[in-house]
Amino acid sequence: MSQLSEVAANPYAAELAAAKKAVVLAARLCQIVQQGILQSDVQSKADRTPVTVADYGSQVLVSLVLKKELPSHSFSMVAEEDSKDLRKDGAQEVLEHITSLVNETIANDGSYNMSLSKEDVLAAIDGGKSEGGPSGRHWILDPIDGTKGFIRGDQYAVALGLLDEGKVVLGVLGCPNLPLKSTNKHNGGYGSSRDQVGSLFFATIGCGTEVEALEGSDPQKISVCSINNPVDASFFESFEASHSKRDLTSSIAEKLGVQAPPVRMDSQAKYGALARGDGAIFLRIPHKGYIETVWDHVAGSIVVTEAGGMVKDASGNDLDFSKGRYLDRDRGIIATNKYLMPVVLKALQEAMKEEQ
Ligand SMILES: Nc1ncnc2c1ncn2[C@@H]1O[C@H](COP(=O)(O)OS(=O)(=O)O)[C@@H](OP(=O)(O)O)[C@H]1O
Ligand SMILES: [Mg+2]
Ligand SMILES: [Mg+2]
Ligand SMILES: [Mg+2]
Structure with a gap:
């Protein structure tokens, strides 16, 4: 299918591409932080700072990528985190940590030639303050869903959706620790990627659901099981x-x-x-x-x-x-x-x- 006919088939193709890019970049930052938590000692595992840094960092990157990739769109986002705590006395060190992590992730990716200041980071987090609602378009973001799993080294997700006139029209779920291979034979066995970990699920209204490797691979259509008993x-x-x-x-x-x-x-x-x-x-x-x-x-x-x-x-x-x-x-x-x-x-x- 040519790119033009793909756009015709999926009216949200541009938004989907931007959302996938945003989730992949945010997931990379989360993976780096999770590896750090798991390598650190038990005492720092009980400390919530690392996960807090990843929550905020993920929200900054999603907000940034969506704005960069969809410059002509008006931007409204309903997201879990806000900058209130980061603006308090004593939060400077954490804010600096988030800023350098975000800038490192952007530099390693290479798509954008830019560096964020601490003020830019705070503003990007507050890009998620929208109240959402039934009219217009609103991005909906959970920068890390399953924070407890994230700290334990288990499953978590970067979850991004788009609401258009009150209806969910698009969703992207980045699951860095979920194997790509389905445990259901009907949907399983994705060729050479059998043992790959890191799944990116995405769906657009009327176009079905697909999964690909978080690191990139051919997308595969998926479906729920047909068990009736x-x-x-x-x-x-x-x-x-x-x-x-x-x-x-x-x-x-x-x-x-x-x-x-x-x-x-x-x-x-x-x-x-x-x-x-x-x-x-x-x-x-x-x-x-x-x-x-x-x-x-x-x-x-x-x-x-x-x-x-x-x-x-x-x-x-x-x-x-x-x-x-x-x-x-x-x-x-x-x-x-x-x-x-x-x-x-x-x-x-x-x-x-x-x-x-
Ligand atoms: N008490 C209580 N009851 C129900 N739900 C709660 C509760 N506390 C928190 N949360 C929300 O649960 C989100 C995590 O989702 P799950 O319950 O599916 O995952 S988990 O097993 O807890 O990890 C979790 O999302 P994150 O905060 O993004 O991790 C919360 O929004
Ligand atoms: Mg959540
Ligand atoms: Mg969360
Ligand atoms: Mg939470």
């Missing part, structure tokens, strides 16, 4: 027990007759893994009173829906990302295929009723 299904849940109620997920699994133990994984990497059929169901049921933020689900949800899956709240409604920085929805999120959704939803509703 829950007995054969496996399910994903949060690695962190405090993030999703395990008594409820295990009661749902029991009602469904799911045999396999849950696969516990940090971050939106779960949505990516589900989108290529590594598992059949993703259940997330936070404790009462927890309000979900949009950046924890925008990119992951379109990666799953464009791979043929469904993402619903506990009432069976689609997630509504048009309400601002928070997800206004019933507690609980289910992602699975169209065959399993009705039965999982029923089991979730029963389990939640029994909990009361």
